[in-house]
Amino acid sequence: MDQTQDKGTQRRTLLKAGALVAGGSALGLPALAQGIEPIRIGHLTPLTGFLGALGDYATQGIKMAVEEVNAAGGVNGRKIDLISEDSVNPQTASSKAQRMIERDKVLVLMGEINSASALTISQVAARNKTLFMSIGARSDALRGKDCNRYTFHVDIPVTVMVNAAGEALLREGLVKGKKIYALTSDYLFGHDLSRAAKRFFTANGGTVIGDELVPTDLTDFSPQLIKIRQARPDLIATNLGGNQVTNFVKQYAEFGLQFPVAGFNLNTADAWAAGEGNLGGIWPTVWHHELKTPGSQAFVERFTKKYNRIPENHAWIEYVSLMMLVQAMKETKSTDTDKLIAYFESEAQFDILKARKAYFRSWDHQLMQEAYPFTVKPKGQSKHKQDFLQFGEAVPAANEPLEKLAPPKSESACKM
Numbered sequence: 001m002d003q004t005q006d007k008g009t010q011r012r013t014l015l016k017a018g019a020l021v022a023g024g025s026a027l028g029l030p031a032l033a034q035g036i037e038p039i040r041i042g043h044l045t046p047l048t049g050f051l052g053a054l055g056d057y058a059t060q061g062i063k064m065a066v067e068e069v070n071a072a073g074g075v076n077g078r079k080i081d082l083i084s085e086d087s088v089n090p091q092t093a094s095s096k097a098q099r100m101i102e103r104d105k106v107l108v109l110m111g112e113i114n115s116a117s118a119l120t121i122s123q124v125a126a127r128n129k130t131l132f133m134s135i136g137a138r139s140d141a142l143r144g145k146d147c148n149r150y151t152f153h154v155d156i157p158v159t160v161m162v163n164a165a166g167e168a169l170l171r172e173g174l175v176k177g178k179k180i181y182a183l184t185s186d187y188l189f190g191h192d193l194s195r196a197a198k199r200f201f202t203a204n205g206g207t208v209i210g211d212e213l214v215p216t217d218l219t220d221f222s223p224q225l226i227k228i229r230q231a232r233p234d235l236i237a238t239n240l241g242g243n244q245v246t247n248f249v250k251q252y253a254e255f256g257l258q259f260p261v262a263g264f265n266l267n268t269a270d271a272w273a274a275g276e277g278n279l280g281g282i283w284p285t286v287w288h289h290e291l292k293t294p295g296s297q298a299f300v301e302r303f304t305k306k307y308n309r310i311p312e313n314h315a316w317i318e319y320v321s322l323m324m325l326v327q328a329m330k331e332t333k334s335t336d337t338d339k340l341i342a343y344f345e346s347e348a349q350f351d352i353l354k355a356r357k358a359y360f361r362s363w364d365h366q367l368m369q370e371a372y373p374f375t376v377k378p379k380g381q382s383k384h385k386q387d388f389l390q391f392g393e394a395v396p397a398a399n400e401p402l403e404k405l406a407p408p409k410s411e412s413a414c415k416m
Contacts, residue, residue, distance in 0.1 A: 041108050050244060076329060076334075087112055093114075094124055097120075109133070111134075115192070137155065147414035162196040168392065174234070190213075190239050193264055197239055216242075238262075240265065285391075288389070289310050295351060296353040324350045352367075369402060376389060
């Protein structure tokens with residue numbers, strides 16, 4: 001072979017090698033290519049419908065967390081790429097979750113508020129062996145009979161919400177020997193909430209004299225209010241979701257009824273929307289912006305400066321959920337699903353900007369954390385339109401175990 005032929009052969013060999021490297025990079029095969037790829041996270045939450053206002057806060061919270069992590073250098077040298085979409089409804093949520101895994105190659109699924117949608121996403125995650133951090137869904141069933149190895153639950157479950165508000169109701173003498181009329185949102189979360197509330201009332205000497213199922217798209221509560229007026233209960237208990245609570249309490253005030261109202265689900269954004277003068281009673285929440293911890297106050301300041309509004313509990317919970325995931329990835333130095341699951345199941349401690357650190361229970365993947373009851377300040381004490389809520393002390397109390405209000409293993413149907 002002459003020198004010219006030798007050069008040509010060398011050139012063809014180099015071109016082939018280059019093509020192989022380029023092709024391999026496109027497939028994401030070489031270690032170098034994988035090392036610089038972002039960590040893709042699929043985020044689903046309702047941005048429309050009766051939970052849309054909450055989903056807007058949720059999206060802002062997680063996006064702020066991603067921006068802060070990336071500005072600080074990312075995770076193990078990799079930036080986070082957040083793909084966030086409207087989950088719409090359970091069927092759409094399932095389809096989008098599957099697409100995010102197959103097309104977008106997300107490593108983790110996060111988000112959701114609607115319990116029925118969270119269930120379908122959880123099922124997709126289990127089939128595809130993908131980690132899902134179910135952030136805002138509260139149905140007991142998700143942690144019970146529908147639990148799976150790949151799903152972790154951040155928000156407080158239905159039973160904790162009932163017990164948190166229920167203890168305050170007991171102190172006020174509003175349960176024992178009382179007649180209770182309930183309104184229940186007609187979907188997975190509402191049904192779970194109704195079951196837990198009935199158990200609580202019955203165990204503590206109360207009698208549920210009515211439980212009205214309410215469609216999630218109902219906006220006019222006149223028929224229900226007429227029934228309540230006729231029933232003359234000692235307490236109205238609402239097992240409603242999203243802006244249903246806002247609509248109900250506003251219309252209740254317009255009707256001029258005087259029966260005490262309480263409930264086991266009211267996000268602070270919906271309470272603010274109800275407005276001072278319309279809202280009363282005792283309610284539970286997982287977090288609030290007046291929490292006097294350095295972490296919470298710093299978060300509120302940054303969020304308010306960035307978005308020009310006070311954060312509510314879904315903004316906070318999405319923010320801390322992303323930070324918990326980042327901690328797990330940094331501690332394991334990995335994005336491997338099995339390693340992340342093992343880290344969460346180790347009951348590692350997480351700073352979630354509260355007085356006490358939180359941890360996931362290993363057997364049902366529920367985050368153990370404090371909750372707070374709240375009511376309404378006496379008229380004339382609020383300083384601005386979002387200042388009329390009066391928050392109580394954390395439950396469980398500082399000297400009590402975090403698991404006090406949560407369903408025990410002996411009563412759970414969860415089998416991983």
